Amino acid sequence: MNFEQFSLDPRILAGVKAAGYASPTPIQQQAIPVVMQGRDVLGLAQTGTGKTAAFMLPILNRLTSGKLGPVRALIIAPTRELAEQIHQTAVSLGKKTKIRSLAIYGGVAKGPQAAALRRGAEIVVACPGRLLDHMNDRTIDLSQVEVLVLDEADRMCDMGFLPDIRRILNQLPKQRQTLFFSATMPDEIRGLADGILQNPVTVQIDLIAPAKTVSHALYPVPEGLKAKLLLAQLQQVATGRVLIFTRTKHRARNLASDLDNRGYRVTALQGNMAQNQRQRAIDGFRRGDYDILVATDIAARGIDVADISHVINFDMPDTADAYIHRSGRTGRAELTGEAITLTVPSDESTVREIERALGTRLERRRLADFDYGAFVPEKQPVAYPSSPTRGNYNARSLNRSTGNGAANRGGQRQATNYNSRQATPNNGGVGESSSSNGNGSGNGANRRRRPSGRYLQR
Numbered sequence: 205m206n207f208e209q210f211s212l213d214p215r216i217l218a219g220v221k222a223a224g225y226a227s228p229t230p231i232q233q234q235a236i237p238v239v240m241q242g243r244d245v246l247g248l249a250q251t252g253t254g255k256t257a258a259f260m261l262p263i264l265n266r267l268t269s270g271k272l273g274p275v276r277a278l279i280i281a282p283t284r285e286l287a288e289q290i291h292q293t294a295v296s297l298g299k300k301t302k303i304r305s306l307a308i309y310g311g312v313a314k315g316p317q318a319a320a321l322r323r324g325a326e327i328v329v330a331c332p333g334r335l336l337d338h339m340n341d342r343t344i345d346l347s348q349v350e351v352l353v354l355d356e357a358d359r360m361c362d363m364g365f366l367p368d369i370r371r372i373l374n375q376l377p378k379q380r381q382t383l384f385f386s387a388t389m390p391d392e393i394r395g396l397a398d399g400i401l402q403n404p405v406t407v408q409i410d411l412i413a414p415a416k417t418v419s420h421a422l423y424p425v426p427e428g429l430k431a432k433l434l435l436a437q438l439q440q441v442a443t444g445r446v447l448i449f450t451r452t453k454h455r456a457r458n459l460a461s462d463l464d465n466r467g468y469r470v471t472a473l474q475g476n477m478a479q480n481q482r483q484r485a486i487d488g489f490r491r492g493d494y495d496i497l498v499a500t501d502i503a504a505r506g507i508d509v510a511d512i513s514h515v516i517n518f519d520m521p522d523t524a525d526a527y528i529h530r531s532g533r534t535g536r537a538e539l540t541g542e543a544i545t546l547t548v549p550s551d552e553s554t555v556r557e558i559e560r561a562l563g564t565r566l567e568r569r570r571l572a573d574f575d576y577g578a579f580v581p582e583k584q585p586v587a588y589p590s591s592p593t594r595g596n597y598n599a600r601s602l603n604r605s606t607g608n609g610a611a612n613r614g615g616q617r618q619a620t621n622y623n624s625r626q627a628t629p630n631n632g633g634v635g636e637s638s639s640s641n642g643n644g645s646g647n648g649a650n651r652r653r654r655p656s657g658r659y660l661q662r
């Protein structure tokens with residue numbers, strides 16, 4: 205399958221080529237033809253599936269004919285980072301056209317945005333709050349909007365944007381095409397979608413397509429030993445770019461500063477930072493100035509960094525959905541990755557929820573040579589039901605390259621696998637051929653196909 209089959213304008217195909225997209229992703233295959241027909245779409249897909257281009261290419265195609273100047277496509281996104289990323293996709297894919305895109309979000313001055321709007325932009329990518337400001341100031345005219353996209357609708361709802369969205373919707377032309385994307389469909393979101401979509405086509409991509417390349421492991425630990433265990437892991441495990449999640453902004457800041465004091469190349473990303481600080485952190489992480497980014501869920505939303513080798517949940521996320529989102533940040537673009545979660549005894553019910561969602565039991569591990577004191581990781585509750593219902597996930601692939609064959613710096617074994625249900629004689633992983641598992645002796649040559657083995661520097 206290739207992009208030529210969509211009958212896109214040649215200038216847009218040139219943008220696709222320049223972006224280096226060889227063939228459409230599954231969501232693009234499903235969504236592009238129906239969006240080009242003008243149908244409303246309900247897209248169940250998350251970041252990392254290629255959904256931005258799935259709606260952007262047909263939008264650009266539509267805008268190549270008709271008037272230049274007025275805002276004809278409005279895309280609403282929950283965070284500045286996501287808005288900026290969507291805007292950059294529009295610029296990159298549309299660079300051979302005359303179509304202009306503008307990103308509008310808070311945390312930066314309104315004046316330059318108003319000036320750019322006066323000069324004209326056919327695509328506006330906006331966060332709800334700042335968009336309403338411009339609507340109230342009458343610095344934006346949305347009367348000619350032909351296409352509306354609501355991206356990451358569930359996250360907008362979580363962040364309390366629903367009333368703002370409704371206010372915005374009230375002022376848009378009723379005659380329009382609406383594309384609605386959400387990774388999950390709680391009742392509130394379903395209600396919103398039902399209210400604004402007309403006879404939509406549903407396109408659904410299995411949750412976290414990257415899961416095939418992600419291995420998952422739990423490290424039970426008492427709360428008081430979490431920081432120590434994390435440090436021991438960072439020393440023992442061969443890691444490249446690491447994304448660490450904490451529950452609160454405060455914990456993200458403290459953990460980052462702790463790691464910084466110990467000589468790690470680390471930065472934090474949390475909601476209290478000014479926009480330019482956030483951008484510096486993201487750019488620095490992407491460029492490789494930092495090996496570790498410590499973030500909260502909301503702050504990390506929409507960051508697109510391709511070669512994250514490890515996602516470490518320093519704190520267990522609140523829900524299985526959030527876990528899936530976080531772990532989907534690694535194992536992108538066919539690279540393999542590991543999701544490591546430090547679990548405390550009170551996380552048990554969430555562990556169970558995640559295992560149900562994944563349809564497999566997550567491997568519990570003990571970190572070798574770590575002093576757990578009186579705590580016995582092996583005695584932590586094993587929550588997996590006896591006959592699991594499979595979720596959308598491939599249990600075999602979930603456990604691929606579970607890391608105990610990892611090429612760590614010292615070549616020593618860094619984890620003891622004591623989960624007999626999944627153990628195989630040589631490596632404790634399951635199902636995969638030995639070539640993708642490493643071999644438990646530090647030879648992980650096939651384990652992670654990243655261009656270079658970058659290890660944490662101290």
Ligand code: AMP
Pocket residue numbers: 224225226227228229232250251252253254255256257508
């Ligand atoms: P998204 O889900 O829109 O956040 O996209 C995730 C990543 O996939 C982005 O870095 C895109 O540039 C990239 N991408 C999107 N479509 C394709 C494609 N057809 N081929 C290769 N990469 C793609």
